[in-house]
Amino acid sequence: MKYLIGIDDHDSYKLGCTTHFSIILLSRLIKYHSIKILDLPYLVRLNPNIPWKTRGNASIRLAVEFNGDKKELADIVFSYSMEYIKNVSFATDFGRKPGVAVIAYEDLQRYEALLNNFYIKAVSDVIPLDYAKRIAEKVNIEIRGDRGIIGSVAALGVHGNYTYELITYRKRENWLRKREIDDNSVREIDDKFFPMTFANYDYIKKKPVILSHGNDPVLYGIRGTSINVLLRALKIIKVNEDIDFFAIFKSNQGTDIHFKRLSEHFYQQIKKIINIDQISIIQGGDVIIKSAEGDTIFVYKETGELNQAAKELKRGDKLEIYGSVKPSIKYKKVIELERFKIIELNDKIYANPICPKCGKSMESIGKGKGFRCKKCRYISNLQEKVIKMIPRTLSLGVYQSRYYRHLTRPLFLEPISENIDEEIQYISILEKLCRELSL
Numbered sequence: 016m017k018y019l020i021g022i023d024d025h026d027s028y029k030l031g032c033t034t035h036f037s038i039i040l041l042s043r044l045i046k047y048h049s050i051k052i053l054d055l056p057y058l059v060r061l062n063p064n065i066p067w068k069t070r071g072n073a074s075i076r077l078a079v080e081f082n083g084d085k086k087e088l089a090d091i092v093f094s095y096s097m098e099y100i101k102n103v104s105f106a107t108d109f110g111r112k113p114g115v116a117v118i119a120y121e122d123l124q125r126y127e128a129l130l131n132n133f134y135i136k137a138v139s140d141v142i143p144l145d146y147a148k149r150i151a152e153k154v155n156i157e158i159r160g161d162r163g164i165i166g167s168v169a170a171l172g173v174h175g176n177y178t179y180e181l182i183t184y185r186k187r188e189n190w191l192r193k194r195e196i197d198d199n200s201v202r203e204i205d206d207k208f209f210p211m212t213f214a215n216y217d218y219i220k221k222k223p224v225i226l227s228h229g230n231d232p233v234l235y236g237i238r239g240t241s242i243n244v245l246l247r248a249l250k251i252i253k254v255n256e257d258i259d260f261f262a263i264f265k266s267n268q269g270t271d272i273h274f275k276r277l278s279e280h281f282y283q284q285i286k287k288i289i290n291i292d293q294i295s296i297i298q299g300g301d302v303i304i305k306s307a308e309g310d311t312i313f314v315y316k317e318t319g320e321l322n323q324a325a326k327e328l329k330r331g332d333k334l335e336i337y338g339s340v341k342p343s344i345k346y347k348k349v350i351e352l353e354r355f356k357i358i359e360l361n362d363k364i365y366a367n368p369i370c371p372k373c374g375k376s377m378e379s380i381g382k383g384k385g386f387r388c389k390k391c392r393y394i395s396n397l398q399e400k401v402i403k404m405i406p407r408t409l410s411l412g413v414y415q416s417r418y419y420r421h422l423t424r425p426l427f428l429e430p431i432s433e434n435i436d437e438e439i440q441y442i443s444i445l446e447k448l449c450r451e452l453s454l
């Protein structure tokens with residue numbers, strides 16, 4: 016029988032990682048329960064705005080063939096979950112509430128639309144556990160555990176274009192050591208393979224951005240759109256320790272899926288057209304945009320190029336904005352921007368005319384009465400202000416934050432819709448690796 020397994024909330028703030036657990040789980044399932052891997056493990060990023068999920072909110076989907084029923088499979092998976100959080104991540108000590116979900120392929124097909132909707136809701140909204148449990152019951156999903164059930168059920172409905180991430184894991188004795196990576200080797204893969212790998216190196220801060228932080232077992236992750244390129248990159252990257260193992264995940268990272276469902280409510284994504292009323296730059300460099308429609312929009316300094324561009328905006332400019340809605344004590348509701356598209360630039364202002372005699376600016380002597388030169392007192396019979404062009408440094412088009420969030424599509428990136436040959440080849444590599452894992 017073919018099944019999908021969803022897992023979530025196995026990491027803690029200190030240790031462990033749900034992706035790490037997912038490969039250990041696959042290894043156990045292959046070695047002791049004779050399963051077959053049917054697809055790459057899928058790293059499913061969920062709503063980036065959930066306030067209590069600060070570490071990149073993600074769950075995992077696995078696709079397997081298993082000789083038994085789904086209750087049996089859910090029990091087996093959950094027993095390994097408990098083992099992992101007890102021995103590796105101590106997740107429950109840190110308030111994590113792991114969850115597991117299992118669905119048969121036939122139920123997935125029958126309820127595909129419903130599960131797809133649930134997934135879209137989970138990347139863009141806040142879902143209560145009760146609602147996830149009701150959906151699970153309705154579509155015959157076998158669930159175990161607690162709050163992690165939400166992300167697990169959401170992972171079962173993942174669909175759409177995707178990218179890859181190759182993740183390397185550290186040997187346990189190194190978990191507390193500082194990560195050391197050769198910067199040149201990271202720039203080398205960027206030079207060689209961009210945009211088939213992306214988000215590797217920060218050329219402004221001059222440091223690699225692929226390293227994980229903290230004491231979790233992840234050493235680094237390389238994102239890309241080709242499995243072969245990622246495997247070549249793995250050979251080039253130089254680190255100061257032996258990696259324990261690596262795995263390539265499919266992922267919804269870099270696909271913009273969080274902008275598929277929009278809303279003006281807190282912790283959700285918004286995309287709308289606005290006209291600028293006022294721009295202010297506050298201390299520290301953040302930009303606040305007030306729109307003619309009444310929005311308060313923040314463009315943080317950390318967004319780099321986006322913040323720079325926002326400083327050049329003027330009243331009357333028309334933008335399409337992409338961001339998330341957040342509560343604010345001062346403004347009640349703010350939009351935090353990650354991207355804007357300039358639709359129209361206001362490049363004219365109405366100004367007093369220039370004196371034709373001496374070239375100084377003139378002032379109005381009353382509505383409809385004309386203008387008088389401030390210097391030579393020449394009186395012009397011009398009745399109205401003149402249109403003056405303002406030079407603009409911006410151009411029409413898209414501006415995006417330098418440091419985008421997991422789901423945000425980099426402007427150059429073309430996500431994958433299908434890549435069967437490479438994936439079939441890789442699944443056999445992964446099966447071999449899982450068989451050899453001695454964890």
Ligand SMILES: [Zn+2]
Pocket residue numbers: 370371372373374375388389390391392393
């Ligand atoms: Zn004059």
